[in-house]
Amino acid sequence: MTKNSTRLDHVVLWVADPVAAAAFYETAVGLEPIGLAEYAEGEVSFPSVRVNEETILDLAPHSLATRMRMLPGSADSAGHPVNHVCLALPADAFDTLRARLEEHGVPVSGIDPGLSGARGHATRSFYFRDPDGNVFEARHYD
Structure with missing residues (x-):
């Protein structure tokens, strides 16, 4: 992995149920879940699945939208894939x-x-x- 070149790191997907989404990506798509136990324990805000050694998909619950304050209107993106x-x-x-x-x-x-x-x-x-x-x-x- 080259850490000092431009790469796609992650894509955040809005999902209704992160645990169910992780199960879909693991069983139907074959991607490895990351942080699922930590999410279930309330230690992290969402789980992810690994696409490859450089890229993950974050599975963000719709309820997280109210905490999206990095840009004006960010919270409005919840539910819009x-x-x-x-x-x-x-x-x-x-x-x-x-x-x-x-x-x-x-x-x-x-x-x-x-x-x-x-x-x-x-x-x-x-x-x-x-x-x-x-x-x-x-x-x-x-």
């Missing part, structure tokens, strides 16, 4: 994720070929929603 978050995966992990989501009854879109992204043109991509309505795209590049 981002348009989508894109996960770039190796081809085998892409296929595994799609099968895993379908196995857990998560609706997935059709396969979209040739979309552009941070690494150029992706070979395939598809979309799915988490239980809170946050939209994810999964893709892989050759």
Whole structure:
């Protein structure tokens, strides 16, 4: 990991139930929960899930919105998911994720070929929603 270059560190997702959200991301998506026990014990404000060694998704409860004071209007963002978050995966992990989501009854879109992204043109991509309505795209590049 390079600590002195620009990287995506985390994305905060508003969720109704952080424990249920963490369970979804662990079982249906295959991401490792972080801080779940600490959240359950009231030691931290929210749990997270690890996307990779550099990036996590924070699972913030709607009730945390009133404490969002870093910018005017920040509290108003609760319940408004981002348009989508894109996960770039190796081809085998892409296929595994799609099968895993379908196995857990998560609706997935059709396969979209040739979309552009941070690494150029992706070979395939598809979309799915988490239980809170946050939209994810999964893709892989050759």
